[in-house]
Amino acid sequence: MVVSDSLGGTWTKRTQEGSFHGGWDYDVAIWTRPVDTGASMTVSLGHPNAQLDAETLSVFAVTGYDVADPVGGSGTAANPAGTTASHTLSAAPADGDLTIAARKYDDSGTTSPAAIPGVGFVELDENQNGSGWTELQVQARWFSTSTTVAWTDTGPTGSDFDVAAVSVVINGAPSLTFSPSPMQPFLTR
Numbered sequence: 001m002v003v004s005d006s007l008g009g010t011w012t013k014r015t016q017e018g019s020f021h022g023g024w025d026y027d028v029a030i031w032t033r034p035v036d037t038g039a040s041m042t043v044s045l046g047h048p049n050a051q052l053d054a055e056t057l058s059v060f061a062v063t064g065y066d067v068a069d070p071v072g073g074s075g076t077a078a079n080p081a082g083t084t085a086s087h088t089l090s091a092a093p094a095d096g097d098l099t100i101a102a103r104k105y106d107d108s109g110t111t112s113p114a115a116i117p118g119v120g121f122v123e124l125d126e127n128q129n130g131s132g133w134t135e136l137q138v139q140a141r142w143f144s145t146s147t148t149v150a151w152t153d154t155g156p157t158g159s160d161f162d163v164a165a166v167s168v169v170i171n172g173a174p175s176l177t178f179s180p181s182p183m184q185p186f187l188t189r
Helices: none
Strands: 002-005 012-021 024-032 042-047 059-065 070-077 096-105 122-130 134-142 151-153 159-171 173-177
Touching: 012 059, 024 096, 024 159, 059 096
Parallel strands: none
Antiparallel strands: 002 042, 012 024, 059 173, 070 159, 096 134, 096 159, 122 134
């Protein structure tokens, strides 16, 4: 996958997890891009060697992060039976850091169930692509030094369901802020 924007910024993939289910490749990733001054932009998702049939993109702004060392620990999980998306961060966040986690879910039916954020997390975005085969949920947690990333519920389990999850820590600075507010993504496609 490749992320680009109308201002020509450089996006860095911080973590990715994927799975192959029912003849399709499903991936979830977290990308970051530094922005010196706020400006409106169009963000696009693509793939240099494949057609994307069902993509979902959620974009959020974080300001006041540690510009010298913006990203801390990360983690991933893949579960072909859909039973859990829980995983452990590679490094503990500091008290002022922001942990962002995304979970994708796909099934062999036409609807994907909603996820329930883990304890201490707030839901930032949850949407299902137009085909009904996959669903993305993004959650965040502030002021926690826990390395555990979890969801209270990721949906049904069994051979027809597939879950993959990723997380990354945004290293905080005294003025760390995050927008938009929960459940108001800048862009959902």
